[in-house]
Amino acid sequence: MSSASSSPESIDAALEEQKAYYRARAAEYDEWFLRRGRYARGSEHSERWFREVERVVADLEQFAPYGQALELAGGTGLWTLRLAPHAEQVTVVDASREMIEINKERLEGHAVRYLEQDIFSFEPDRRYDFMFFSFWISHVPSDLFDEFWAMVKRCLKPDGKVFFLDSLKEPQSTAVDHVLPGEDHSETLVRRLNDGREFRIFKLFYKPDELRERLDGLGLDTTVLATENFFLYGYGGLKQG
Numbered sequence: 319m320s321s322a323s324s325s326p327e328s329i330d331a332a333l334e335e336q337k338a339y340y341r342a343r344a345a346e347y348d349e350w351f352l353r354r355g356r357y358a359r360g361s362e363h364s365e366r367w368f369r370e371v372e373r374v375v376a377d378l379e380q381f382a383p384y385g386q387a388l389e390l391a392g393g394t395g396l397w398t399l400r401l402a403p404h405a406e407q408v409t410v411v412d413a414s415r416e417m418i419e420i421n422k423e424r425l426e427g428h429a430v431r432y433l434e435q436d437i438f439s440f441e442p443d444r445r446y447d448f449m450f451f452s453f454w455i456s457h458v459p460s461d462l463f464d465e466f467w468a469m470v471k472r473c474l475k476p477d478g479k480v481f482f483l484d485s486l487k488e489p490q491s492t493a494v495d496h497v498l499p500g501e502d503h504s505e506t507l508v509r510r511l512n513d514g515r516e517f518r519i520f521k522l523f524y525k526p527d528e529l530r531e532r533l534d535g536l537g538l539d540t541t542v543l544a545t546e547n548f549f550l551y552g553y554g555g556l557k558q559g
């Protein structure tokens with residue numbers, strides 16, 4: 319599906335399938351990040367992957383999560399764990415109860431508030447000092463891009479900061495039996511679980527400059543960077559003045 323030619327109903331149906339995929343994948347989600355199971359590609363690959371993760375973590379720590387933090391699509395908490403020690407409280411939004419349960423276990427003892435909600439209908443009940451989302455913007459259909467970032471802006475205090483992280487288009491990021499879309503630029507691709515079940519999800523890839531320019535046009539002042547192979551990440555805040 320290319321969302322450029324899709325009806326709102328078909329986008330909604332695809333977003334429901336995307337949520338179902340992550341609910342079903344919760345228990346095996348970490349295998350991807352930890353380069354295990356179908357995502358294992360040897361020790362040299364893992365070393366490169368985690369070296370690049372550490373670069374992002376170093377910039378995140380320098381950027382300093384603080385105060386009231388909001389994490390969208392918090393998943394199993396791999397990154398919530400990086401935020402919680404710095405923030406007064408982290409509010410995690412995720413549509414999957416299964417993901418939230420794993421996140422809760424991982425974050426035991428930390429100040430975390432959980433909201434089981436759909437990001438596409440989420441409205442903040444307060445303003446935040448810091449926002450974070452990892453491996454989420456690639457799952458936002460292009461038709462909802464502007465709307466999503468308008469909501470991000472509504473969540474931020476005037477001097478609030480945002481940090482985001484996502485995948486570069488690198489075939490070795492995904493499972494050995496997954497195929498990345500070609501240049502025809504379909505916005506969706508098929509993802510498979512360990513038990514063979516298949517789901518169609520949105521997966522859009524951005525180039526740093528292109529993303530920075532689009533965000534600039536939406537009133538966000540950001541720096542967007544790429545690691546050598548795997549990750550795109552950015553940070554910034556509302557344009558001032």
Ligand SMILES: C[S@@+](CC[C@H](N)C(=O)[O-])C[C@H]1O[C@@H](n2cnc3c(N)ncnc32)[C@H](O)[C@@H]1O
Nearest residue numbers: 337340391392393412413414417436437452453
């Ligand atoms: C790729 S995972 C990222 C998880 C986490 N940020 C990380 O980096 O490990 C995407 C997450 O988005 C959640 N999700 C998918 N669709 C959603 C929606 N419409 N509203 C809220 N959460 C959603 C999934 O449940 C999943 O936890």
